[in-house]
Amino acid sequence: MGKSCCQTPEPNQNPHNHPRWRAILWIALVANAAMFVVEIIAGVAADSRALQADALDFFADASNYAISLGVAGMALASRAKAALLKAATMLAFGLWVVGSAIYGLIGGSNPEPQAMGMIGALALFVNVIVAVMLFHYREGDANMRSAWICSRNDALGNIAVLGAALGVFGTGQAWPDLLVASVMAALALWGAAEIFRQARHELAHG
Numbered sequence: 001m002g003k004s005c006c007q008t009p010e011p012n013q014n015p016h017n018h019p020r021w022r023a024i025l026w027i028a029l030v031a032n033a034a035m036f037v038v039e040i041i042a043g044v045a046a047d048s049r050a051l052q053a054d055a056l057d058f059f060a061d062a063s064n065y066a067i068s069l070g071v072a073g074m075a076l077a078s079r080a081k082a083a084l085l086k087a088a089t090m091l092a093f094g095l096w097v098v099g100s101a102i103y104g105l106i107g108g109s110n111p112e113p114q115a116m117g118m119i120g121a122l123a124l125f126v127n128v129i130v131a132v133m134l135f136h137y138r139e140g141d142a143n144m145r146s147a148w149i150c151s152r153n154d155a156l157g158n159i160a161v162l163g164a165a166l167g168v169f170g171t172g173q174a175w176p177d178l179l180v181a182s183v184m185a186a187l188a189l190w191g192a193a194e195i196f197r198q199a200r201h202e203l204a205h206g
Contacts, residue, residue, distance in 0.1 A: 024133045025065050025147065031126050032062035039119055046115035049104045049181040050164045053097040054123060054157055057184065060093045061150045068147055076202055083199040086146045087192040094188035101181040104174065111177040116165035124158035131155050146195040153187045160184060 036058035043051030064086045131151040138148040160180045167176025 029065040046112035048111040080202040087195040090192035097185035113169035120161035127154040
């Protein structure tokens with residue numbers, strides 16, 4: 001019988017440079033880069049802060065997956081340092097979203113709920129597929145765990161975007177869009193803190 005797609009790598013094979021792990025990262029990288037282009041264009045056209053925030057999240061994740069591919073197979077300390085860089089990226093994303101939401105609240109915005117719903121559903125589909133592929137590696141080192149956390153947070157953020165679209169459609173106001181953008185920022189900050197703690201622990205005991 002052929003090997004299962006979820007089979008654990010052989011003991012003498014480095015799981016951080018396993019072909020399946022690298023293949024998943026490449027798929028995630030391409031999917032996130034493509035969705036960044038789609039969502040940033042749609043977010044600007046629909047005047048949706050939540051979509052724009054999600055688009056930048058896709059960009060950050062594509063960068064993170066590229067970093068993960070670059071350090072796959074390296075020593076634990078190198079992977080932990082890469083995870084620290086990814087945590088910093090997530091932190092910067094979270095702070096940017098907070099600023100964008102505040103700007104939208106002060107300057108006003110008029111998000112388009114139909115576009116938010118369509119693009120949000122597409123983004124959710126992509127992120128669920130990636131999250132399912134990464135689920136097997138969720139308990140790995142900080143570098144592997146950070147890839148799972150990014151994907152998990154993205155799926156949660158997409159669900160929130162769909163909720164924002166319903167809120168904007170139902171109320172005719174922009175505050176649901178701004179609220180969801182703020183929630184997405186909180187997810188990014190929370191994920192960055194998780195990755196930072198584990199990476200620092202690995203550097204201290206690695």
